[in-house]
Amino acid sequence: MSSVQExxxxxxxxxxxxxxxxxxxxxxxxxxxxxxxxxxxxIDLSSCDPHRTGxxxxxxxxxxxxxxxxxxxxxxxxxxxxxxxxxxxxxxxCNGGSIGSYSSSTxxxxxxxxxxxxxxxxxxxxxxxNPEDIILSSGSQKxxxxxxxxxxxxxxxxxxxxxxxxxxxxxLLDEVGVELVPYRLTEERGWALDLEELHRALMTARRQCDPxxxxxxxxxxxxxxxxxxxxxEKIIHFAASxxxxxxxxxxxxxxxxxxxxxxxxxxxxxFEMGVSYSETVEMVSFHSISTATMGECGLRGGYMELIxxxxxxxxxxxxxxxxxxxxxxxxxxxxxxPPAPGDASYExxxxxLLRAETLSQNAGRACKLLNSLPGxxxxxxxxxVFLYPxxxxxxxxxxxxxxxxxxxxxxxxxxxxxxxCLGPGCENGHNDENxxxxxxxxxxxxxxxxxLTRLCSFHRHLLNxxx
Numbered sequence: 001m002s003s004v005q006e007x008x009x010x011x012x013x014x015x016x017x018x019x020x021x022x023x024x025x026x027x028x029x030x031x032x033x034x035x036x037x038x039x040x041x042x043i044d045l046s047s048c049d050p051h052r053t054g055x056x057x058x059x060x061x062x063x064x065x066x067x068x069x070x071x072x073x074x075x076x077x078x079x080x081x082x083x084x085x086x087x088x089x090x091x092x093x094c095n096g097g098s099i100g101s102y103s104s105s106t107x108x109x110x111x112x113x114x115x116x117x118x119x120x121x122x123x124x125x126x127x128x129x130n131p132e133d134i135i136l137s138s139g140s141q142k143x144x145x146x147x148x149x150x151x152x153x154x155x156x157x158x159x160x161x162x163x164x165x166x167x168x169x170x171x172l173l174d175e176v177g178v179e180l181v182p183y184r185l186t187e188e189r190g191w192a193l194d195l196e197e198l199h200r201a202l203m204t205a206r207r208q209c210d211p212x213x214x215x216x217x218x219x220x221x222x223x224x225x226x227x228x229x230x231x232x233e234k235i236i237h238f239a240a241s242x243x244x245x246x247x248x249x250x251x252x253x254x255x256x257x258x259x260x261x262x263x264x265x266x267x268x269x270x271f272e273m274g275v276s277y278s279e280t281v282e283m284v285s286f287h288s289i290s291t292a293t294m295g296e297c298g299l300r301g302g303y304m305e306l307i308x309x310x311x312x313x314x315x316x317x318x319x320x321x322x323x324x325x326x327x328x329x330x331x332x333x334x335x336x337x338p339p340a341p342g343d344a345s346y347e348x349x350x351x352x353l354l355r356a357e358t359l360s361q362n363a364g365r366a367c368k369l370l371n372s373l374p375g376x377x378x379x380x381x382x383x384x385v386f387l388y389p390x391x392x393x394x395x396x397x398x399x400x401x402x403x404x405x406x407x408x409x410x411x412x413x414x415x416x417x418x419x420x421c422l423g424p425g426c427e428n429g430h431n432d433e434n435x436x437x438x439x440x441x442x443x444x445x446x447x448x449x450x451x452l453t454r455l456c457s458f459h460r461h462l463l464n465x466x467x
Contacts, residue, residue, distance in 0.1 A: 020046060020411055024421040039419035043451055045439040046411075046423040048221075048385050050295040053443035058352060060345045061294065061334050064090065068099050068330055080344035090330045099330070103323035108136025108303075112329045116303050119336035124268040129305065135317060136332065138324045139300035145320050146284055146304065148176040149313060150212040150245065158209035159247070160201055162193070164388060164428035164436070166221045166249065178212075181205040182429055187390065190379045191223035195234050202242060213245040214238070219252040219263070222388045222428055222438045224363070224381025226261045232269045239281055246283040251302075255292035255442075257360035258382025267307060283307040289331045292359060292385050292442055293352050301328020355442070362441040362448050363387060369452050375463050385442040388425070391435040397462065398433075407435040413462070418454040 021044065028042045044052050051057060060083065067073045067087040074084055093111035095101035103109055113131040120129035151157050156179055161169060163182035173180045183201035185191040198214075205211050216235060218227045227235075239246045248266045256263045267285060271278040288302035301324070306314055339346040363381045370378040370389045378389035391410060398406050407424035415421050425436025441448060 020415055020421055020423070023412070023415060027415065027419065037419065038417065039454070042415070042419045042421060043447060044421040045441075045443065045451060046421050047297070048290060048292075048440055048442075049297045050292070050385070050440070050442040051297070053440060054447050055295060055355065055442060055444060057296070058294065058349065060339060060349050061296065061331060063345075064334055065327060065330060068327070082339055082343040082345050086334065090333060093330075093333075094326060099326045101326070103136075103326065103329070105318075106320060106323045107318050108134070108324050109326075109329055112136060112333045115333045115336050116305075120265075120267070120305060124265055124271070127268055127271045129267075133306045135304045135306065136324045136329050137302050137304065138328060139302065145317060146247070147172060147178055147213075149316060151176045151178050156209040158205050158211040160198070160205070160211055160214040160244070162215070162217060162220070162223075164191075164222060164425065164430055165215070166217060167423060167427035167438070169215065170429075179205070179209045180429075181209065181211055185220070185223060185225070187379060187434075190382070191220055191225040191388075193225075193227070193231055193235070195238065198235070198238055211242075211244065213247050215247045215249070216266070217249045218266070219250075219256060219383030221249065221252065221384055222386035222423075223379070224258075224384040224386060224388070226256050226258055226263065226382040229264055229269055232264060232266055233273060236266065236270055236273060236277060236281060239283075240277055246281060248283060248285040250285055251288045251291055252384040253287065253291070255356065255359055255385060256383035257356065257363065258380070261382045263383070267305070270307070280308060282309055284309070289328060289335055291335070293355065294331065294335050295442070296328075296331050299328045299331050300325070301332050303332060358445060359385065359442050362443065362445060365445075366441050366448065366452060369456065373456060373459055376459065381441075385440050386438055387441055388428070388436055388438050391437065393435060394463070397465075398435075405431065405435075407437060410435070410462075411437060414455065414458050418458045420451055420454050420458075422455075 024042045024044050031037055031041065063079055063083045064086050067079065067083065068090055071091065073079065074087060091097045093109045095104055110131065113134040113136065116134045117129040117131040121127065147159065150159065158179035158181040159173060160181045160183055163184045165182065170180055181201055183198050186194055202211055219225065236246065246266065250265060253263045266283060270281060270283065285305045286302060289299055290297040339349045366387055367378045367380050370376050375392045376389055377392065378387055381387055391407060393406055405424065405426050407426055411422050411424045423438035425438060428438060430436050
């Protein structure tokens, strides 16, 4: 390739992320080299990565994975019995008893598929899950393949997606040439979904593309909204009547903390709506070890459960080239089968409840403080790990920021002046006058308090400069 014009146009069309993380890394390097700043370190809350914010990993997970990587440690007396038992069980699931072997199939290790299916059956009150419908994946690998199946070369296809949407979704759709069709969530109602807005988005989209699926995030990413049964039923009915595939991201199902709120899976509601829906609606649900409880974002592991997909379509997914990495699969098995009461590691493992309590308290504390600031409003989160406050900036500040989107420049200045890295709302689809910022509240309370102090100071100073 002698020029960029010879690069695949679909690749050239993938939109660039704002990627303030690169600037954060540069500033951290400058501090390490002795350059003086108004702060001693950068705190990055722009992603869902709790380890980056300072939350420690779960000991049981790391102990088991350590022994799986180096089985000689099984001879050591320093590891609890249940850690060794779990390690031996997981190694038996691997070809040759080693994590160095490939998966025995392109969709994962059969024993792990069975464990995930059993977890789903328990979660949904006995509604059966078939291991043969489970596809284990490395990050978004198979998710991308699923979306690729929706894309046809003879026309422009689309996927309905909530606005704001997960900030990684646009690039996935760009890569396979699928149009992102936004349906707006209602901020004034805590980012709730309105059925009329779904119909409006669909009718508008059909003028320029053929919507093939609807993407749902529950609990909402980045809004923290948790859908109730009535809403889920309406969306399922909408998908059925419009013949859309349901793509349901449920990564934060373990982190619902809103008062009187609980997580309901789309599959459970679907099967309780009767056979006219449970046997016809095509649905794919996604879960991940990046969840708030595990927080193992860097291991890049997850699964898809396929419901009512045509067997011929499933065949393409099951025979896609490549196989998922082994370690993320083992971490997934630990997530769905954690220590039980009576196990040596159970008491220590239940400290994850403290993590859930921290998340809830952090979200409440941050929301209250942000709402006390002039020029900022924040809807309370009911679940997930993000807050998504709105910036109400004076016109003169917005005009000053015209060379960049106001939310991007806001986040850039916050990073440069206070060492806090947050995500601009344009990454989540807001690119008009509704400026937002995104930040993870799953962090040690002292870290979050430091972030809020610096953020408030920066925000007030910015508004004072416009007076």
